[in-house]
Amino acid sequence: MLDASDSYVTEDGRTIGGVVMEMKNITLRFGGVVAIKDISFDIRQGEIRAIIGPNGAGKSSMLNVISGFYNPQEGQVFYKGKLRPSMRPYQVARQGIARTFQNIALFEGMTVLDNIMTGRLHHSKANLFEQAFWKGRAEREEVANREVVEKIIDFLEIQTIRKTPVGRLPYGLKKRVELARALAAEPSILLLDEPMAGMNVEEKEDMSRFILDVNDEFGTTIALIEHDMGVVMDLSDRVVVMDYGKKIGDGTPDEVRNNQDVIDAYLGVAHD
Numbered sequence: 001m002l003d004a005s006d007s008y009v010t011e012d013g014r015t016i017g018g019v020v021m022e023m024k025n026i027t028l029r030f031g032g033v034v035a036i037k038d039i040s041f042d043i044r045q046g047e048i049r050a051i052i053g054p055n056g057a058g059k060s061s062m063l064n065v066i067s068g069f070y071n072p073q074e075g076q077v078f079y080k081g082k083l084r085p086s087m088r089p090y091q092v093a094r095q096g097i098a099r100t101f102q103n104i105a106l107f108e109g110m111t112v113l114d115n116i117m118t119g120r121l122h123h124s125k126a127n128l129f130e131q132a133f134w135k136g137r138a139e140r141e142e143v144a145n146r147e148v149v150e151k152i153i154d155f156l157e158i159q160t161i162r163k164t165p166v167g168r169l170p171y172g173l174k175k176r177v178e179l180a181r182a183l184a185a186e187p188s189i190l191l192l193d194e195p196m197a198g199m200n201v202e203e204k205e206d207m208s209r210f211i212l213d214v215n216d217e218f219g220t221t222i223a224l225i226e227h228d229m230g231v232v233m234d235l236s237d238r239v240v241v242m243d244y245g246k247k248i249g250d251g252t253p254d255e256v257r258n259n260q261d262v263i264d265a266y267l268g269v270a271h272d
């Protein structure tokens with residue numbers, strides 16, 4: 001049994017560190033609906049952590065708790081060893097947690113490059129006057145931001161569409177641009193909300209490769225929710241399984257696959 005500060009090396013040679021985020025006894029209600037019931041789990045530095053479950057299980061609600069969009073009525077969130085007080089999403093983003101959305105949330109009329117640049121906003125310290133008149137700090141920040149963004153554009157192989165308005169792109173590429181924008185924030189934890197939803201097989205393979213590469217190359221910790229079981233089992237180091245707002249499984253893909261509660265609640269339904 002690992003302690004919170006222990007690290008280990010995976011079969012494919014990646015080092016997974018100690019616990020970076022801990023959700024403790026989280027309960028979230030919407031009026032009379034209990035979307036999350038007393039759930040605890042943790043996320044380790046450098047791991048790919050999936051949250052799965054049937055429709056309405058509470059996955060999106062959980063992702064929204066992690067990203068600060070919802071503050072739970074009960075329970076605590078610990079980030080980097082400290083209790084995180086109730087926060088607005090932009091404050092959580094400033095702490096190094098970036099996300100993508102299930103329904104793509106890009107500026108359709110803006111180019112790929114400009115969309116990705118918006119991911120750098122939390123890194124800007126220049127004030128409005130400096131930005132308006134292009135002086136000193138604003139100019140230096142712009143150069144530094146461009147460097148980060150250019151690296152991500154190369155990494156995600158989207159050089160050829162950098163000047164294309166996002167609205168003209170096919171779905172799979174839009175999802176890749178959204179990933180690029182989230183990465184532009186240089187997050188410690190990247191939250192992916194159904195990154196493969198609506199994709200064809202080839203697009204899913206591309207996205208899986210990019211998620212693995214991001215984790216490997218930048219050491220980014222990744223938490224994702226996803227419906228596609230095959231994808232989740234291939235990508236993840238550990239998986240939390242939710243059903244009707246409760247946690248019914250938590251472990252490696254193999255452990256989860258062999259968990260009878262999970263088979264009954266989800267895998268069984270999906271594969272019968």
Ligand SMILES: Nc1ncnc2c1ncn2[C@@H]1O[C@H](COP(=O)(O)OP(=O)(O)OP(=O)(O)O)[C@@H](O)[C@H]1O
Nearest residue numbers: 030033034035053054055056057058059060061062
């Ligand atoms: N803003 C909200 N207001 C009221 N009820 C909500 C709200 N968001 C979620 N719920 C309810 O909470 C429960 C969990 O929903 P949630 O969207 O988190 O599940 P999910 O596992 O992400 O589902 P799906 O896979 O269908 O996206 C559901 O019963 C849902 O109807």
